[in-house]
Amino acid sequence: MKKALLMLLTAVMVLSMAVVANAQDLGFTEYPIFEDEEVGFMNVSAVYFQPVPMSNGNENVEDFDIHLECDVSAMENDLGYGLGDWVPYLTVDYVVTSETDGEVAAEGTFMVMSASDGPHYGANISLSEADTYTVKFIFHNPEENGYLVHIDAETGPGGTFDEYFADGNLEVEVDGWDYTPQEW
């Protein structure tokens, strides 16, 4: 009986290992927040997934609930970005506000990073309460981070950031994000 039991348990372990090991790599599953919001020359989407360790001293994921990601790609523009290119050199602030009590649940400035699906703006954040939230992203002029545009007729793309940022920062605000903490 004992031998049979031991064999059965080993079989369960080996079988489950083998089944899963033969499965395809899933990568990571992104949980959508919103897609294709257009602001200025940018198309903006937001997703979240499990908190992730990052390089340069940002390995700790213990205190966070999700990794919030902001994907920014260029639309048709006269700033020299190719259609669909990731837009670099942005400072992107985020504010997550509860629609129940109006309290800010999380806010800060995204860091810039690369994942297996390319570069993005993102941050590990603590958001432990299930609620309906409003998500706001604030985009600063890339020139603040030293990104310049040729302005001569011969080499310049034709436009300047002033066309978009003359009135200050650009904002995307989306409400109705029904969020519940997930098990990662």
Place this chain on the structure above:
Amino acid sequence: MLRYLILVTENLIVTAITVGMLFAFINELGNKTGKRILLVGALSGIAGAIAMAVIKNTTAKIHTGMWNLRIFIAFTVSVVLFLIFTIKPLLKKSAIPAAVSAELITFTSIFYTFPDVLAYPFSFNLNGASVLSTAFFSRFTGWLGGWVIALLTFMAVKYLCRKVSQDLVCGILDLALVITAAQRMIRGLDTLRATRVITDKALAHNIFVAAKFTTNNSDLFIYATLALTVIIPVTMLIRSFRITQPYKNSAEKRKLLAANQKNRGWSIVMILCYIMTILCMTWFTYLSTQTVELSPIEDALIKDGAVWVSFDQVSDGHLHRFAWTSENGVQIRFIVIKKPNSSSYGIGLDACDICGETGYYEKNGKIVCKLCDVVMNINTIGFKGGCNPKVIDYKIENGYIIVPTSTLLEHEKDFKS
């Protein structure tokens, strides 16, 4: 330490109770094969959970939410089968089917709850410290404490549930399983909603409302299970103070007294485990979420390329914090404390090799590392090693502790902000 004590206890307690009750209930059916089937379920669950923990933490093959959904479905189906097979008229003829459904409940419960808990020690935030550090030991102790509570609860439930009416056990068990199944199915459906597999807006909204309630009130489900099952140890504890069974002689009486004593012991163990669980969910959670504010940085004279701290300012035996800001705007902090029963001072950076720049605070006359909660021996502050503050150069002159800014600048990289 508290963080992992709470996490492990909260994650395991319901499984410990329900599996303990299943073991007792199937055992009391008196069917040997049934008992073996249940044991296989539990051991397979543990084996599967270990395999899952390894795969989950070493590969990208697991989408936890979807895996959990499958487990929840299997769990719920098993619960329904168990409810059917344990209906009293059926039970006598269906001991084996009841044991099989109990086996499936046990397997899925363990397979769902154990993997993350088993993997916690591999994800402790140690800030680069080794597994031989106090930071690891502190967290590991909390983790182990949670397992001890769960194991003792399982053993106490398994023992005591055999001593009370099986109708009562079955009734409580059915209710506890239904509550758990409902909570898990809502969580599973919520994964489908959050990943937009469920697209129907009205349905998605209803699932969200239910998931919001179950998530934000997850403690309520644990309390409900505790409240339902606490009847058992309380009943047994009360009963244990008197002998209700008839006895013929003093030897039989001694036997009954010994049995009562054993029952009382396990009842107390179970009640203590429940008290610990409630403490974890209330007082310990409150303590672990308290953020300690570092005492403010005190003024000090900055001249001749050094920070000058007068003895008068720091001779009270309490912790004092000072700082100098570099040209790059980085504030480099150091601490000073007069050692007890001594005229010497403990001086060091407000950061250590293990926990980085989190700093130290004073609590009840002791100096504590804010990150790992390790209590410093004040007499060793100023010496290298462990979680002690990083040693810095200084000199003492004319009643002043003089810390050169060049020394502080060498540690600029230790302070990110």
